[in-house]
Amino acid sequence: MTQIFAYVPFKNGVAEDVALEFPGAAKKIDAGASVTAVVTGSGADLDKVAGELTKVYSEVIKIDNAAMAYPNAEVVRKALTNIIPAGAIVLVAHDTFGMDLAPGLSIKLESAYAADVVDFEGMDGSTLKIVRQELGGAVSTHVTCDASAGAVLTIRPGTFAPVDGSASGAVVDKSGDAGDLSAKRTFLEVVEAEVGEVDITKSDVLVSIGRGIEDEDNIEIAQELADAMGAVVSCSRPIVDAKWLEKSRQVGTSGQTVKPKVYMAMGISGSFQHMGGIKGNPFIVAVNKNPKAPIFQVADVGIVEDILEFMPALQEAIEAL
Amino acid sequence: MEILVCVKRVPDTAENEFELNSEGNDLDRDDLVYSVNEWDNYAVEEAIQIVDNLGGSITVVTVGDDEAEEVLRREMAMGANNGVLLSDEAFEGSDGKGIATILKAEVEKGNYDLILTGAQADEGAGQIGGMLAAMLDYPYASLVNKIEPADGKIKVGREIEGGNQEMNEIELPCVLSIQTGINEPRYVGIRGIRKVASVDIPVKGAGDLGLDAGSVGEAGAKIKRVDYFVPDLGDGAEMLEGSTDEIVEKLIEKLKAKGGL
Ligand SMILES: Cc1cc2nc3c(=O)[nH]c(=O)nc-3n(C[C@H](O)[C@H](O)[C@H](O)COP(=O)(O)OP(=O)(O)OC[C@H]3O[C@@H](n4cnc5c(N)ncnc54)[C@H](O)[C@@H]3O)c2cc1C
Ligand SMILES: Cc1cc2nc3c(=O)[nH]c(=O)nc-3n(C[C@H](O)[C@H](O)[C@H](O)COP(=O)(O)OP(=O)(O)OC[C@H]3O[C@@H](n4cnc5c(N)ncnc54)[C@H](O)[C@@H]3O)c2cc1C
Numbered sequence: 001m002t003q004i005f006a007y008v009p010f011k012n013g014v015a016e017d018v019a020l021e022f023p024g025a026a027k028k029i030d031a032g033a034s035v036t037a038v039v040t041g042s043g044a045d046l047d048k049v050a051g052e053l054t055k056v057y058s059e060v061i062k063i064d065n066a067a068m069a070y071p072n073a074e075v076v077r078k079a080l081t082n083i084i085p086a087g088a089i090v091l092v093a094h095d096t097f098g099m100d101l102a103p104g105l106s107i108k109l110e111s112a113y114a115a116d117v118v119d120f121e122g123m124d125g126s127t128l129k130i131v132r133q134e135l136g137g138a139v140s141t142h143v144t145c146d147a148s149a150g151a152v153l154t155i156r157p158g159t160f161a162p163v164d165g166s167a168s169g170a171v172v173d174k175s176g177d178a179g180d181l182s183a184k185r186t187f188l189e190v191v192e193a194e195v196g197e198v199d200i201t202k203s204d205v206l207v208s209i210g211r212g213i214e215d216e217d218n219i220e221i222a223q224e225l226a227d228a229m230g231a232v233v234s235c236s237r238p239i240v241d242a243k244w245l246e247k248s249r250q251v252g253t254s255g256q257t258v259k260p261k262v263y264m265a266m267g268i269s270g271s272f273q274h275m276g277g278i279k280g281n282p283f284i285v286a287v288n289k290n291p292k293a294p295i296f297q298v299a300d301v302g303i304v305e306d307i308l309e310f311m312p313a314l315q316e317a318i319e320a321l
Numbered sequence: 322m323e324i325l326v327c328v329k330r331v332p333d334t335a336e337n338e339f340e341l342n343s344e345g346n347d348l349d350r351d352d353l354v355y356s357v358n359e360w361d362n363y364a365v366e367e368a369i370q371i372v373d374n375l376g377g378s379i380t381v382v383t384v385g386d387d388e389a390e391e392v393l394r395r396e397m398a399m400g401a402n403n404g405v406l407l408s409d410e411a412f413e414g415s416d417g418k419g420i421a422t423i424l425k426a427e428v429e430k431g432n433y434d435l436i437l438t439g440a441q442a443d444e445g446a447g448q449i450g451g452m453l454a455a456m457l458d459y460p461y462a463s464l465v466n467k468i469e470p471a472d473g474k475i476k477v478g479r480e481i482e483g484g485n486q487e488m489n490e491i492e493l494p495c496v497l498s499i500q501t502g503i504n505e506p507r508y509v510g511i512r513g514i515r516k517v518a519s520v521d522i523p524v525k526g527a528g529d530l531g532l533d534a535g536s537v538g539e540a541g542a543k544i545k546r547v548d549y550f551v552p553d554l555g556d557g558a559e560m561l562e563g564s565t566d567e568i569v570e571k572l573i574e575k576l577k578a579k580g581g582l
Contacts, residue, residue: 072489074460096481099440099498100463103451106418112543113417115446131552134444135332138339139348140552146543184460184492188476193484205581211335229582241502247484254484262581269334283579285572286558292338301575302558303568310565317569318582 002033002123005084006057006091007101009071010039013048018093018155020056020162025091025155028120029128036061038083040076042069055165064175067183073100074183081108082179087150089128094154095253102154111150114143118159123147136271137294156272196248198232204261205231208251209239210274212267212288212307216244221308222266225315234258236268252277266307270295287311322377322470324368325433326401327424327450328361330385330392331443346548357392360439362399362506364499367468368437369400369507375470378402380431384412384423393522398513399506409526414539421452422537426530428457435475436496440464447498454496462491463498 006022008015019037026035037057039050042064050062063083067075084090090105092098094116106113118140119131126148133140145151200206207226213219219233226233233249240250251258252274259280266287268274275298278284286299287307296302303310332339336354341347368379380403381396383389393404407423415423428436438450440463447463454461466486467478479487480500491497527534535541561568576582 073463077455096464096479099447100451100461100479103417103446103448104455104461107421107452107455113448113452114544115417115448132445134549135339136334136445138334139341139549141549142547144545144547151543184495185462186490188488188490190481191478191486191488193486229576231581237501243505250484253482254480257483262576262579264581283575283581284558285576285581290338292340296558296560297552299558301572302560303572304560305565305568310568313565314569314572317566317573321573321582 002030003085003088004029004033004035004091005061005088006035006037007080007093008037008039008049008053009093009095009097010041010045010049013045015049015052016093016095016157017162018095018157019053020165021155021157021160022091023056023163024160025117025120028122028160029089030123033089034058038063038080040065040068040071040079042066050171054167054169054171056163056167056169058167058169060169060171061174062171063178064173065178065181067181070187071097072183072185072187073097073104074185075181077101077105077108078181078183079178080105083174083177084109087111087148089147089150090152092152092154094156098154102152106152109150109152111152112145112147113152114145115154117153117155133272136269138269138292158276193247196246198249200232200234200249200251201256201258203232203258205229205264206234206251206258206260206262207231207264207266208234208236208268209266209307210236210268211238213239214267214308216242218308219244221311225311228315228318231264236274265295265299266311268295269293270298322371322375322435323431323433324371324377324379324435324437325428325431326361326364326368326379326381326396327436327438327453328365328381328383328392328396329358329439329442330355330383330389331358334443341549341551345550348549355388357395358439358442360441360499360501361396363501363503364437364439365396365399365401366504366506367499368435370504371435371468371470377434380405380433382407382424382427384408384415384420390522394514394517394520395509397517397520398509404520404522406522406524407526407530408524411527411532411534411538414542414545415537416542416544417446417448418452418543419537419541421449421456422541423530423532424449424453425456426532427525428453430530434493436494438496438498440498440500450496450498457496460491460495461497462489462495464500465497466500466503468497468503
């Protein structure tokens with residue numbers, strides 16, 4: 001029987017949403033597999049999350065050690081390497097912690113590695129069939145993964161349907177098996193993101209610009225459209241990387257999470273890290289000059305035009321209303 | 322500080338409309354425009370700034386075919402001192418672990434304090450840096466957006482969810498994957514590229530690196546790509562068509578209905 005372990009990330013004693021998505025992913029790998037949750041941390045927060053997870057998983061392994069009070073990937077990797085049996089499949093979230101942990105974990109477990117999986121199409125013997133995306137979501141690909149010596153797989157948060165917790169599992173304490181947890185990397189502190197002048201999370205309508213804006217001077221065009229609509233200008237990451245707008249205007253997993261009524265994506269390709277910051281199912285309008293842009297798969301309304309010409313035209317028409 | 326920066330030649334997402342080939346199993350690669358992976362430019366820029374402050378030298382390395390040499394030259398035009406191309410028929414079909422195994426062999430030929438990779442490349446895996454570090458038993462930090470060198474150690478900031486920054490202290494030698502935004506990569510003009518056009522770039526194969534051909538390439542790969550496809554995600558967006566004026570008119574009606582105006 002396939003043994004699957006899901007490494008569950010949590011904050012302040014509460015599991016991340018992906019905790020409910022791992023069982024669905026596991027079922028798509030092998031409907032008959034046993035699925036065990038693994039949580040690492042320290043003290044009351046860890047006990048709280050482990051307890052909660054018994055409603056979802058029949059077995060929850062907890063590893064309690066002060067060295068993991070803050071999740072340092074090097075330390076967690078050592079603990080997992082000592083606890084996960086050879087040949088197992090390990091599921092990890094493809095988030096900033098998973099990206100830190102999982103590639104190295106696969107080396108230490110001497111197993112295969114596939115990242116940012118968006119779907120599974122079952123197992124054929126010990127060969128797993130996986131769906132991934134490449135080139136910022138522009139194309140999808142089927143890959144096979146030889147899991148005969150186990151596999152570490154990161155799954156994209158939010159892509160597998162969540163299960164409802166109806167289990168009544170048990171917590172197994174494996175803190176004693178974690179082994180040597182010394183590390184060459186030491187966590188110091190978390191520096192919170194700066195608060196900006198404009199709070200994009202408060203606006204019902206966002207005119208959001210991406211790399212398609214082409215030039216810093218063109219931001220004015222978006223600002224004028226936003227003014228006409230009573231909206232606020234937000235943006236994708238490359239605009240912040242180029243220092244054209246401040247970080248607090250960035251929508252996405254490494255920026256702000258917004259819940260507007262209407263989201264106007266102007267020259268944005270639609271990467272999952274960008275779309276991950278848009279919640280509450282807004283009405284999404286995408287304007288992009290590339291008819292194959294991935295954003296058209298997730299938008300409500302799509303328009304194939306040059307934003308530098310389309311935005312002024314829309315602004316003028318709105319002002320004439 | 323001796324720094325090695327790993328770079329990859331990738332199809333440029335800004336310059337291409339990706340289409341499948343006539344068999345529908347691969348990209349139509351005939352007219353693809355390639356460039357260096359976006360993240361790798363930030364890694365090279367960071368290396369240049371560190372060496373400007375502390376001295377040392379920068380080597381850029383890639384695993385690829387003959388054409389991959391152009392990305393090494395580009396990064397040398399930016400300011401990297403040396404380039405190395407790792408190329409061999411035996412490398413074909415390598416999965417991420419295979420690429421990391423090849424890079425590890427090259428790392429062991431040198432004496433590097435710091436190894437930089439991009440946070441991710443075209444395949445979106447973000448795997449090579451973490452694998453390489455684990456193979457070398459070096460410490461690793463991913464998604465690095467700040468580096469402050471100190472004696473025998475460095476302080477690094479990692480970008481975590483919500484744009485917060487996680488500060489860590491990490492021993493040298495180490496491997497770091499660099500996130501965009503850490504700096505502003507310098508511009509490379511045609512003149513810069515010309516200056517390095519005739520610099521010799523050594524090419525090393527499996528034999529030179531002491532690699533067993535079975536551990537890399539197709540033979541060693543546990544991950545194999547079967548095909549490319551365009552997913553059927555249901556209806557997708559309702560596309561508004563017509564003249565710009567007509568589209569604007571239709572859009573305004575929809576925006577009114579949805580609370581956008
Ligand atoms: C760990 C991590 C976290 C990340 N976090 C975020 C995040 O929080 N937010 C975020 O946005 N990204 C994030 N990214 C980056 C993300 O992967 C993408 O690189 C980014 O979202 C791309 O931005 P874009 O769509 O503006 O640019 P591109 O992907 O370059 O797309 C530009 C689009 O504009 C179109 N275009 C060009 N010119 C015009 C024109 N004149 N008119 C109309 N259309 C035009 C093009 O066809 C293209 O579709 C993150 C990446 C990583 C690795
Ligand atoms: C010669 C060759 C043959 C290949 N054959 C196949 C194949 O048959 N089937 C298949 O599925 N895949 C194949 N690949 C793809 C290979 O699996 C990927 O290069 C590997 O998985 C890393 O790419 P990534 O986009 O996942 O990198 P990521 O881990 O996302 O990239 C992060 C960083 O790692 C470094 N890096 C990545 N790739 C390289 C590289 N090649 N050289 C130096 N540094 C690098 C860069 O710093 C990059 O920014 C081949 C690649 C090469 C070079």
